[in-house]
Amino acid sequence: MNPQENKLPLIVRRRLHELDEIFYNLLKTAYVPHKICWHHNSHELIEDITYSVINEHIYYMYFEHIDDTSKEWESLYLKMEEYLVKKYGEKLEEYYNINCGN
Numbered sequence: 724m725n726p727q728e729n730k731l732p733l734i735v736r737r738r739l740h741e742l743d744e745i746f747y748n749l750l751k752t753a754y755v756p757h758k759i760c761w762h763h764n765s766h767e768l769i770e771d772i773t774y775s776v777i778n779e780h781i782y783y784m785y786f787e788h789i790d791d792t793s794k795e796w797e798s799l800y801l802k803m804e805e806y807l808v809k810k811y812g813e814k815l816e817e818y819y820n821i822n823c824g825n
Contacts, residue, residue: 735799735802735803735806738781738785738803741785742776742777742781742803742806743810745776745780746772746776749772749775749780750818753775756818756822756823759819759823764819765815765819768815769808769811769815769816773803773804773808776803777803778791778800781803782796
């Protein structure tokens, strides 16, 4: 386990493989090259895909028992977002720039 993962709450660490799996599945279906260029830039794409992975998938699969307006959920969301951005952010920037230009 890398140091970044050690800092995550256990409830999130248990779901890292699901975060990765959903990320890759969405990249193969909803975020294919011809569907991403409506984003204004790579940062918008990164925000959109992390939101989709966390709020539209992981939340309803594993965290629905937590109020989505609570500080607890906000904290968990930010940790998962940070994990995804650190792990995939640069790759997503390249992906966007290759397929849509700068």
